[in-house]
Each structure stands twice: as C-alpha cells, then as structure tokens.
Amino acid sequence: AGVTQTPRYLIKTRGQQATLRCSPISGHTSVYWYQQxxxxxxxxxxxxxxxxxxxxxxxxxxxxxxxxxxxxxELNVNALELEDSALYLCASALVAGIGEQFFGPxxxxxVL
Amino acid sequence: xxxxxxxxxxxSVQEGRISILNCDYTNSMFDYFLWYKKYPxxxxxxxxxxxxxxxxNEDGRFTVFLNxxxxxxxxxxxxxxxxxSAVYFCAASARGGGATNKLIFGxxxxxxxxx
Numbered sequence: 374a375g376v377t378q379t380p381r382y383l384i385k386t387r388g389q390q391a392t393l394r395c396s397p398i399s400g401h402t403s404v405y406w407y408q409q410x411x412x413x414x415x416x417x418x419x420x421x422x423x424x425x426x427x428x429x430x431x432x433x434x435x436x437x438x439x440x441x442x443x444x445x446x447e448l449n450v451n452a453l454e455l456e457d458s459a460l461y462l463c464a465s466a467l468v469a470g471i472g473e474q475f476f477g478p479x480x481x482x483x484v485l
Numbered sequence: 486x487x488x489x490x491x492x493x494x495x496x497s498v499q500e501g502r503i504s505i506l507n508c509d510y511t512n513s514m515f516d517y518f519l520w521y522k523k524y525p526x527x528x529x530x531x532x533x534x535x536x537x538x539x540x541x542n543e544d545g546r547f548t549v550f551l552n553x554x555x556x557x558x559x560x561x562x563x564x565x566x567x568x569x570s571a572v573y574f575c576a577a578s579a580r581g582g583g584a585t586n587k588l589i590f591g592x593x594x595x596x597x598x599x600x
Contacts, residue, residue: 376528378528405587407588413592414489414574414590414591415574415576415588415590416590417588428587430587462529464528464588473534474531474588475531476521476528476530477528478527479527
C-alpha cells in the first residue's frame with residue numbers, strides 16, 4: 374500500500390484548527406509535509422524522522438505536527454486563515470536524507 | 486526567491502512526438518534532481534531522478550538530462566502518449582549536507598498530448 378492521507382477533503386472556518394493525518398509506506402521512517410496553494414508549486418512544510426522534527430519550511434508556528442512511534446504523522450494548523458486553503462501533501466521516504474519521496478493523494482483543506 | 490524554475494507553464498505535443506520539459510535551478514548545492522507527474526486530485530508520482538554525478542538517466546520512454554554548468558535539466562518523453570497528459574514538476578534537493586533532503590519544487594508544466 375502507498376501513502377495514505379485522511380481526510381481527503383476538509384472544510385473549516387477561519388480561526389478553527391485543522392488536523393490532517395498521514396500513514397507512510399510500510400518500512401518508511403521519514404515523513405514530509407508539503408503545501409500546494411492554488412497556482413503555486415509545492416512548498417516544503419515539515420520533515421519528521423524517527424519521531425523527531427528534522428526541518429521545517431518558511432511557515433508560521435501555527436503550522437505544527439508530530440510523528441508517532443508507528444511513523445504515521447499528523448499536521449496541525451491552528452488559527453486557520455483563508456490563505457491556508459490548499460492541497461496538503463504528505464510524502465514518505467525509506468531512508469532519511471536520501472532516496473525518492475513517495476506522495477499520498479493529499480488533503481484538500483478549504484477555509485471559509 | 487524561486488530556486489527551481491519551470492518557465493513554461495504549459496506544453497502541447499502531438500501523440501508519438503517527443504515532449505521536452507525544461508527546468509532551471511539557481512542553487513549550486515543541489516545534487517539530486519527528480520521529476521514527478523501529477524494528475525488532478527492525486528499526489529505527485531515519482532518518475533525519474535538523476536544525481537549530479539551523472540549527466541543522463543534513462544528509464545523506458547523517459548530520459549532526464551542534466552547540464553550542471555548551465556544549471557539546467559530536461560525531461561524527454563519519447564514517444565509521447567495521451568496518458569502522459571499531466572502536470573510535471575521538477576524538484577531538487579541538496580543531499581550532500583546530510584541535514585535534510587527536503588525537495589524544492591518548480592511550479593510545474595502542464596503537458597497536453599494531443600491524439
């Protein structure tokens with residue numbers, strides 16, 4: 374099985390919190406989160422490996438997450454703003470720092 | 486500052502002909518490059534990659550060429566098929582540093598292969 378993400382679609386209102394979930398490919402320990410806003414390319418958000426946050430992109434602290442002992446991951450977005458509406462993609466890799474990243478189908482977050 | 490650039494937002498090619506997608510980068514620390522294909526409502530699918538120690542990598546109908554001096558890479562699809570119609574993203578990472586292999590993506594090129 375590939376990378377799975379839930380939910381596929383999420384609608385929230387401004388100021389609320391959103392939680393997105395990702396399960397990596399079995400055996401992969403690294404999980405990456407990317408944001409694809411309308412008309413833009415994929416922007417790197419966060420990288421988790423072995424339960425630790427290894428790096429984060431140029432996003433405000435209200436974007437946070439964690440990785441669980443089974444290597445699944447959760448992305449939390451607090452105090453949602455309209456511009457947070459985007460496709461959020463999770464990717465996993467077998468070995469941290471090398472190798473291709475394999476993507477899930479994404480969660481489409483809409484903030485009203 | 487866009488470190489990875491795909492200057493052609495779209496490309497239209499006839500079925501059976503060659504599709505050439507281009508990508509330029511500015512960061513000389515990048516040492517690993519990848520191409521992904523993305524259909525609407527799906528995540529990107531890995532296509533092919535190339536390390537900076539090589540100048541060409543081939544996989545079936547897909548070939549990636551890397552010109553380090555020009556900081557340019559290209560993806561050739563031969564022959565093009567209607568099912569290749571998708572958005573193609575170029576991505577780069579700096580693996581040598583060891584700290585991360587976060588991918589820096591270009592903005593994508595929409596390829597339309599006409600039957």
